[in-house]
Amino acid sequence: MAILMEKSPDQSRAEQVHIIMKSDINGAGRLFGGRLMEWIDVVAGVVARRHCNHNVTTACIDNLVFKAAAYCGNVVVLKGQVTFVGSTSMEVRVDTFAEALDGTQEMINRAYLVMVALDENDKPTAVPPLRLDTPEQREEWAAGQRRNDLRRERRRLDY
Structure with a gap:
């Protein structure tokens, strides 16, 4: 079995930018939540692929909090990073602004997704450990561990 080298969250960060068009708007005149969810999933997938160097699949969207609306003509910026890793899965946080x-950004959404690395047979495969270089990364890791424990408990209760 190959030894996987640690990777920093900085090595897999991804950013995506969109101008909201009429086709992205819901009946209430705001950015359609489903469209934003699609963009979030794409960013999380890019981040996870960069971290593990494998194809990935979305296992769950653990948390998706809409904090403010965005409207036609607004620019939205999605920023993703790995926050926690297990043996075959990665938690990815995507913040949307x-x-x-004038370039100022207001957070409108935060989401946590769990992505699973897949081998050439579409089976889960090992992911590199996450190297934590800053206090913020260590805090996010600890929070990710707590979210992982809660996901396990929810799965236990759901089955």
Whole structure:
């Protein structure tokens, strides 16, 4: 079995930018939540692929909190990073911001997704450990561990 080298969250970060178009708007005139969820899933997939160097699949969207609305013509910026890893899975946080013309950003959404690395037979495969270089990364890891424990408990209760 190959030894996997640690990777820093910085090595797999991803950012995606969109201008909200009419086709992205819901009946209430705001960014359609389903469209944002699609963009979030894509960013999480890119982050996870960069971390593990494998194809990935979304295991769950653990938390998706809409904090504010975005409207037609707004620029939205999605920023993703690995926050926690297990043996074959990675937790990815994606923060979404509405960006004003002056460049200031207001967070409108935060989501945590669990992505699973897949081998050439579409079976779960080992992922590299996460190297934690900063106090913020260590805090996010500890929070990710707590979220992982809660996911396990929910699975136990659901079955």
